[in-house]
Amino acid sequence: MTFFEARDFFGIDGIPDCLAPYYKEYPSAPILDRAWLSEQCTKYGVSDENIARLTAALDALESDAALLSFTNFLIAQVCARHLRLDEEYIDLGSCMKMTEETRDFYPMLVMLACIEPATGGYLARGMDASAFTQTVERMLSSVLHRYSKTGDPHVNFEWQSGFFTCALLQFERFYFAPHRFDDGITILKNRVTGEVIALLPDEDDVYIRMSDGQYNGIAGVSESDAFHAVREDTDDAFVGHPIDPIGCGLEQTVILPKSEWEICVHDGDAFLALHIPGGEGYDPEHLRQSVQMALTFYDCYIPEYRIRGIWSESWLYDPHLRKILAPTSKIIRMQDQMYCMPFRWGEPTIHGEMIEHDPPTSLERAVADYEAAGGTFSTNFMFILREDVERIGEKERLYPCFMI
Numbered sequence: 001m002t003f004f005e006a007r008d009f010f011g012i013d014g015i016p017d018c019l020a021p022y023y024k025e026y027p028s029a030p031i032l033d034r035a036w037l038s039e040q041c042t043k044y045g046v047s048d049e050n051i052a053r054l055t056a057a058l059d060a061l062e063s064d065a066a067l068l069s070f071t072n073f074l075i076a077q078v079c080a081r082h083l084r085l086d087e088e089y090i091d092l093g094s095c096m097k098m099t100e101e102t103r104d105f106y107p108m109l110v111m112l113a114c115i116e117p118a119t120g121g122y123l124a125r126g127m128d129a130s131a132f133t134q135t136v137e138r139m140l141s142s143v144l145h146r147y148s149k150t151g152d153p154h155v156n157f158e159w160q161s162g163f164f165t166c167a168l169l170q171f172e173r174f175y176f177a178p179h180r181f182d183d184g185i186t187i188l189k190n191r192v193t194g195e196v197i198a199l200l201p202d203e204d205d206v207y208i209r210m211s212d213g214q215y216n217g218i219a220g221v222s223e224s225d226a227f228h229a230v231r232e233d234t235d236d237a238f239v240g241h242p243i244d245p246i247g248c249g250l251e252q253t254v255i256l257p258k259s260e261w262e263i264c265v266h267d268g269d270a271f272l273a274l275h276i277p278g279g280e281g282y283d284p285e286h287l288r289q290s291v292q293m294a295l296t297f298y299d300c301y302i303p304e305y306r307i308r309g310i311w312s313e314s315w316l317y318d319p320h321l322r323k324i325l326a327p328t329s330k331i332i333r334m335q336d337q338m339y340c341m342p343f344r345w346g347e348p349t350i351h352g353e354m355i356e357h358d359p360p361t362s363l364e365r366a367v368a369d370y371e372a373a374g375g376t377f378s379t380n381f382m383f384i385l386r387e388d389v390e391r392i393g394e395k396e397r398l399y400p401c402f403m404i
Contacts, residue, residue, distance in 0.1 A: 011097025213248025
């Protein structure tokens, strides 16, 4: 079977077309050691009945030679995806053409089977196991504890598989994962002063709201006077609409002489994507420390990345938050250390990701009041260039803004 024939035959949704060039028929080798699986389940309190259900699903999977061959291919690609900086995620949300015995357990089994090859690949690079063991065990504990309590084997493969494959690693306060920069913006640096300016992309459907500098249509808000962003290069200058580092696109174009300015980030450059777990320590000091540790690690063990900086997407970078939070709040202090950007797919995620409390916190009350008054939110992304990391937290703002 070809890649596409196999994917359709087994009915596995969420496997991107970009894996087709890597497809080959793998041996129908067992994917999990049953003694290890039983040991882990017992360790995290899974009942004998639920261990038997999981093992029966594994037996059914491994008894199908064609499915087992494809699964071994899939495991290899899940483990290699982040090393290739693939930006399309692999998800295993629905496996409708599999047998009932295998279907519901398949994503969990694939995730568990990724641990050995992923960690083995890192050990082969000379990494100390402590760099990833804690991260893997934390997610393994979460998945198996949930299964032990509910008997429900369903997992969030797209997100959780990043922990089992060591794509996400924690350095002090934050998690990091390799990321390929491909956001369409132009990032320029002044050859003399080091000043950084980002320009909006030039695409037919890029319209920016005048009211808040976000993409027109985000949060269901469209404005008739939204401006069309254009970008062009002359022989002597870069011309375009600048993005204020607080995260807003600006209507007034700028002309930046090529004798003074140069492009400092190119499509395809490697960044580290920052992921933010809950808890204390969301501040510039912990950010600088975590980023420095992450850069040192990847420079040592995966130097071919040549990491250009830090990238992240979150509701925490939303410039609308400046309207409801004090400048001294942790969220705004952190925004001040980033070059925040409007996001084409920046629909608000604040309610899905902000932890709700009873009674509501001051932030939750401020969000509710702002929305009740007609305000909206957005999801934004940010970057910090590598050469600026050591200056995080030194001054009130890392990248001087234009608007405030």
